Amino acid sequence: MPTCQEVAEQATEYLEKAMPRRERLGVWAHLRVCPNCRTYLRQFMGTIALTRRAAAAAPPPDDEDRLVAAMKAARTPGAD
Template identity: 40%
Template sequence: MPNCRDMAELATDYLDRAMPWHRRVLAWTHLRACAACRAYFDQMRRTVALLRSLTESMPPESEISESDIEAVMRRLNEPTG
């Protein structure tokens, strides 16, 4: 079974479903047993969802202000409900 360090490296492939099923099952087993990795993966899921929603209406980089960046960072740090 992968350890926590392995899980950090596997996060993107796991969330994108881009790993063989047997490795996915091992990762899933670890996630069921490890609250820290579950929290990390939850944060990764939220980050990916937020970034996808932003890219749909993303202005050119030259139009992004510091306050826009701060708003995104605040949203990322909001507790999940």
């Protein structure tokens, strides 16, 4: 069974199912008996969800600049 340190290091792979079945089972078994790692993984998943939601809600600064520039360029004089 992996240690807490190993579970923390493999959290992404575990959640994305990007690890061998044997190792997944090890992490899973560890989570069954370790409330600390369950809490850690729940928070970790929450962080991922928040990041994805934020990324979907607002475009990255670079894209926003480009969008504003494009809108300014597209505006014809006297359109207001």
